[in-house]
Amino acid sequence: QQQVKQSPQSLIVQKGGISIINCAYENTAFDYFPWYQQFPGKGPALLIAIRPDVSEKKEGRFTISFNKSAKQFSLHIMDSQPGDSATYFCAATYNNNDMRFGAGTRLTVKP
Amino acid sequence: DAGITQSPRYKITETGRQVTLMCHQTWSHSYMFWYRQDLGHGLRLIYYSAAADITDKGEVPDGYVVSRSKTENFPLTLESATRSQTSVYFCASSERKKETQYFGPGTRLLVL
Numbered sequence: 001q002q003q004v005k006q007s008p009q010s011l012i013v014q015k016g017g018i019s020i021i022n023c024a025y026e027n028t029a030f031d032y033f034p035w036y037q038q039f040p041g042k043g044p045a046l047l048i049a050i051r052p053d054v055s056e057k058k059e060g061r062f063t064i065s066f067n068k069s070a071k072q073f074s075l076h077i078m079d080s081q082p083g084d085s086a087t088y089f090c091a092a093t094y095n096n097n098d099m100r101f102g103a104g105t106r107l108t109v110k111p
Numbered sequence: 112d113a114g115i116t117q118s119p120r121y122k123i124t125e126t127g128r129q130v131t132l133m134c135h136q137t138w139s140h141s142y143m144f145w146y147r148q149d150l151g152h153g154l155r156l157i158y159y160s161a162a163a164d165i166t167d168k169g170e171v172p173d174g175y176v177v178s179r180s181k182t183e184n185f186p187l188t189l190e191s192a193t194r195s196q197t198s199v200y201f202c203a204s205s206e207r208k209k210e211t212q213y214f215g216p217g218t219r220l221l222v223l
């Protein structure tokens with residue numbers, strides 16, 4: 001049973017376009033929502049994270065939007081670049097519980 | 112070099128054999144984790160450790176054993192490997208459980 005549902009499974013975007021990856025959760029106790037980026041052959045690395053007291057967090061071209069009432073959060077990549085091609089994982093946790101990861105989205109940005 | 116390393120990077124073994132995957136971190140992080148990554152499942156926690164000699168089960172612990180005699184090392188042992196354990200295994204560490212986890216490069220394991 002996946003506690004964090006991620007979509008789409010794969011995404012193809014043209015260079016300069018906006019990439020949007022969505023995640024939904026059921027457990028309202030979750031209070032920390034990170035996004036990890038993974039390049040082929042590498043381990044995941046933290047990209048950006050948000051806590052539910054804010055609705056949006058932006059770091060450069062990457063933005064997390066958080067909708068607490070809908071229990072959804074999403075990653076937006078503005079001006080997508082071929083170097084952004086990677087697999088992206090959303091995750092969620094609370095208190096001292098295990099981090100729960102989404103199934104991942106493979107993003108391909110075409111030049 | 113500082114960071115988190117895993118060895119071996121690739122391993123082929125046969126069903127029923129014992130396999131140990133190694134993980135070493137140089138940050139002195141309290142927490143260490145073992146995940147497996149499978150297509151369609153993302154990352155699933157196998158075991159984690161909050162400190163030396165303290166370990167606990169994650170979501171998918173069956174068939175695995177861990178130990179942590181030193182803060183910097185966290186080996187994962189498959190006591191009798193099965194084909195369903197073919198996967199990519201990632202070790203990670205963090206200072207606190209609900210904080211950024213730093214992942215190693217992974218070990219790709221194939222069980223024949």
